[in-house]
Amino acid sequence: MKKYALFLLSLILVSCTQGPKNAIELAQKSLKLSERAISSFPEEIPRTIKTFRFKELSVSEKSVLNLQTRLGFGPYKEEVKESPSHFWVQDGDWYFEVSKFSGQELAANLATYGKQLPDLRWSLEEEKLMAIAREYIIKHAAVNMKEVAEVPQIRYTTSSVGKTEDNTAVEEDITEAHVIFSRELYKIPVIGPGSKLVVTISADGSVSGFYKIWREIDYDAKTPDVKTVDSIKATEDLIKKTDKFKQMEKVSYIQLDIAAFGYWASPRHWQQKTLLPAHTFVYSMRDEKGLSVSKAREELMKAYEGPEIDSLSGVNALKEARKPIEPDKRVDIEEREKLEREKRTSEKR
Amino acid sequence: MRIVKFAFCILVIVLVFFVPYTSQAVWFAAESVENYSGCGCDQSNLSYCNDQAEGFVDRMDDASAWYRDFWYTNSNAWARDFIEDEMSYGGQNGQDHYYADDRVRIIFVSGHGGLVGSGSNSRFRGWLCDAPGGTCDFQTDHMKLGEESGQYASPHPGMLRYMVMHMCHSVEYSVANAQWFRTVDYYVADYHMSLGMNGVCTDSWFLDEVGYDFADKAHHSSWTLKGAWWYAIEDWWHNDTGAVVTWGNSQSNAVGRRDHEKFWYGSYKMFDDYGTASWWAAAKHKG
Numbered sequence: 001m002k003k004y005a006l007f008l009l010s011l012i013l014v015s016c017t018q019g020p021k022n023a024i025e026l027a028q029k030s031l032k033l034s035e036r037a038i039s040s041f042p043e044e045i046p047r048t049i050k051t052f053r054f055k056e057l058s059v060s061e062k063s064v065l066n067l068q069t070r071l072g073f074g075p076y077k078e079e080v081k082e083s084p085s086h087f088w089v090q091d092g093d094w095y096f097e098v099s100k101f102s103g104q105e106l107a108a109n110l111a112t113y114g115k116q117l118p119d120l121r122w123s124l125e126e127e128k129l130m131a132i133a134r135e136y137i138i139k140h141a142a143v144n145m146k147e148v149a150e151v152p153q154i155r156y157t158t159s160s161v162g163k164t165e166d167n168t169a170v171e172e173d174i175t176e177a178h179v180i181f182s183r184e185l186y187k188i189p190v191i192g193p194g195s196k197l198v199v200t201i202s203a204d205g206s207v208s209g210f211y212k213i214w215r216e217i218d219y220d221a222k223t224p225d226v227k228t229v230d231s232i233k234a235t236e237d238l239i240k241k242t243d244k245f246k247q248m249e250k251v252s253y254i255q256l257d258i259a260a261f262g263y264w265a266s267p268r269h270w271q272q273k274t275l276l277p278a279h280t281f282v283y284s285m286r287d288e289k290g291l292s293v294s295k296a297r298e299e300l301m302k303a304y305e306g307p308e309i310d311s312l313s314g315v316n317a318l319k320e321a322r323k324p325i326e327p328d329k330r331v332d333i334e335e336r337e338k339l340e341r342e343k344r345t346s347e348k349r
Numbered sequence: 350m351r352i353v354k355f356a357f358c359i360l361v362i363v364l365v366f367f368v369p370y371t372s373q374a375v376w377f378a379a380e381s382v383e384n385y386s387g388c389g390c391d392q393s394n395l396s397y398c399n400d401q402a403e404g405f406v407d408r409m410d411d412a413s414a415w416y417r418d419f420w421y422t423n424s425n426a427w428a429r430d431f432i433e434d435e436m437s438y439g440g441q442n443g444q445d446h447y448y449a450d451d452r453v454r455i456i457f458v459s460g461h462g463g464l465v466g467s468g469s470n471s472r473f474r475g476w477l478c479d480a481p482g483g484t485c486d487f488q489t490d491h492m493k494l495g496e497e498s499g500q501y502a503s504p505h506p507g508m509l510r511y512m513v514m515h516m517c518h519s520v521e522y523s524v525a526n527a528q529w530f531r532t533v534d535y536y537v538a539d540y541h542m543s544l545g546m547n548g549v550c551t552d553s554w555f556l557d558e559v560g561y562d563f564a565d566k567a568h569h570s571s572w573t574l575k576g577a578w579w580y581a582i583e584d585w586w587h588n589d590t591g592a593v594v595t596w597g598n599s600q601s602n603a604v605g606r607r608d609h610e611k612f613w614y615g616s617y618k619m620f621d622d623y624g625t626a627s628w629w630a631a632a633k634h635k636g
Contacts, residue, residue: 155585159607296553324403325403
C-alpha cells in the first residue's frame with residue numbers, strides 16, 4: 001500500500017514538473033496559432049548545425065549586363081544607370097536591376113508585369129506554373145539547384161472591376177502568378193526574405209518577371225558548427241515578450257502568424273556576411289472579433305549557444321548610406337497660409 | 350557691349366532651363382507616427398513607421414519635379430490633417446486645407462489602421478496623433494480628396510491625387526470601393542488612387558524601406574504606381590498583402606488607370622483627370 005502511494009505521488013510530481021512536450025503545445029497555451037505558424041513550427045531541431053559564410057559581393061554596372069545576357073537579352077543598347085541602392089537599365093519593355101548591397105536581381109517586362117492581359121481569362125493550373133518556373137530557373141537563375149527547395153509556393157495577384165454604386169465586382173480574375181522557390185542547406189530551411197527565387201507568370205503563360213535574392217555561399221570558408229537553441233526555449237522567450245500586449249485594452253488574444261527556425265537571410269538592402277541559425281516569430285494582436293488592433297510584430301532570435309559569431313541580420317546598408325532627414329515642425333496657421341499662397345502660384349494646375 | 354551680350358545669354362539660358370521647371374513644381378508630403386503613448390493616443394507604439402516615411406521623403410527629394418511640403422512625425426502628425434475642413438469629426442472641424450490632403454499631390458502615411466463597418470458601409474480608419482483638442486483618428490467618411498469642384502471644393506479645392514499608406518486594412522480589396530469612393534463621390538472625382546495594405550501588415554525592421562522602394566520605382570518613368578507599390582511591399586516572406594483602388598468614367602478607363610497610371614516627371618499628364626467616376630478597379634498582391 002505504501003509502495004503504491006509512493007508510486008502515485010511520484011507520478012503526480014513528474015506530471016506536475018514536466019514541461020510541455022513540444023513548442024507547439026507550449027505556444028498553444030498562450031497564443032492562437034495560424035495555419036502558417038502550425039505548418040512552419042519547428043519540431044525537431046538538430047543539436048548542432050553548420051554555419052556558412054557568403055562570398056564577397058562585387059556589384060557594378062557589369063552585373064546588370066551579365067544579368068541581361070544570362071536571361072537571354074542583349075546586345076546591350078542602353079546605358080546602365082546608378083541609384084543609391086542598385087544599378088539598373090531599361091531595354092525596350094524590360095527593366096533589369098542588381099542591388100549593390102545584396103546582389104538581388106530583378107528583371108521585369110513592364111509592358112505586362114502586374115497588368116491584366118486584355119481578353120484573356122486565367123486558365124493556368126498550378127502544375128503547369130511550377131513546370132514553367134522550374135524550367136526557367138534551371139535555365140536562367142544560375143544557382144546551385146541542390147540548394148533549391150523541392151516544393152515552391154504560389155501566390156497570385158488578383159484584379160477586379162465594378163460599378164461605383166455597387167461594391168460587387170463585375171469581373172474578377174487572377175492577373176499573374178508568382179512561383180516562389182526557397183532555399184535549403186542540408187535540409188535546414190533558409191528563412192526570411194533574403195533567399196528567394198521568384199518567377200512571375202502572366203495569363204498567357206509567358207514569364208513577365210524574375211526576382212532573385214540568393215547570396216552566394218563560400219563552401220570553402222572555415223566556419224564553426226554551433227549548438228542550437230531548442231524551440232521550446234525560444235517559444236518561452238516569445239511568450240514573455242508578448243505578455244505585455246495581452247494587458248492592452250482591446251487585445252483579446254495574440255495570434256502567432258509565423259513561427260520558423262532556420263538560417264536567417266535578410267532582405268535586399270542589407271549587407272550580410274554570414275548565415276546563422278535563428279528563430280523568428282511574427283505575431284499580431286487581435287480583438288474579440290479576431291480583427292487586428294495593431295500592426296504585426298516580428299521577433300528575430302539568435303538560435304545558437306555561445307558567443308556571437310557575427311551580426312545575425314547583417315547591416316541595413318541603405319539606411320547607413322542615407323543622410324538622416326529631420327522631420328518638420330508645425331508652423332502657425334498664418335505662416336502656413338502664406339506658404340499656401342506661394343505654393344499655389346508656383347504650381348500651374 | 351560683350352559683357353552685356355554675355356549677361357543677356359546667361360539670362361536667356363536661365364529662363365529657358367529653370368523657369369519652366371520651377372513653375373511645374375508638384376508637391377509631396379509624409380506623416381508617420383510611432384510614439385502613440387507620447388501624444389496621449391491609446392494605440393500601441395510602433396517602431397519602423399518613421400523609417401518608412403523618411404525613406405519615401407529621401408527618395409522623392411531626389412526626383413527633380415517633386416518638392417517636399419512637409420514630413421510630420423509623432424505629435425506633429427495629426428489625424429485632423431485628413432479630415433475635411435467643412436466637416437466635423439470628434440467635435441472638431443477638419444483642417445485638411447492647411448495640411449495633408451488639400452495641399453499636396455501625393456502623401457505617404459505610416460501608422461495604425463483599421464477597418465470599420467462591413468460591406469457597402471465599410472470605411473477605413475487611420476490613427477495618427479491628435480491636434481490640440483482633436484482626435485487621434487480619421488475616417489474615410491469624413492474625408493474629401495481631390496475635390497476640384499463641387500460642394501467641398503470651395504474655398505479649399507483638393508490637390509491630392511494619391512494616398513500611399515502602410516497601415517493595416519487601408520485598402521481592403523473586397524470592399525475597397527466602399528471604403529474609399531465615399532471620399533470622392535460628391536463631385537467630379539480628381540482623386541486617383543489609394544495604395545495601401547489589405548489585412549494586417551507588419552511593423553518590422555526588415556520592412557522599413559517600403560517608402561523608399563515605392564518612391565524609387567514610382568518616380569522612374571517606366572514603372573506604374575501599382576507596380577511600384579507591389580515591389581515596395583513584397584518580400585516573399587512576411588506575406589503582407591498590398592492593394593490599390595482607383596476609379597474611371599468607364600470600365601476600361603478605370604482598369605487603364607489601375608494598370609497603367611504612372612508619374613510623368615512633372616508633365617500635366619500625371620494629373621489627367623477623368624470626369625465623373627462611374628467605375629472602380631482594384632487589385633491585390635500577396636508578397
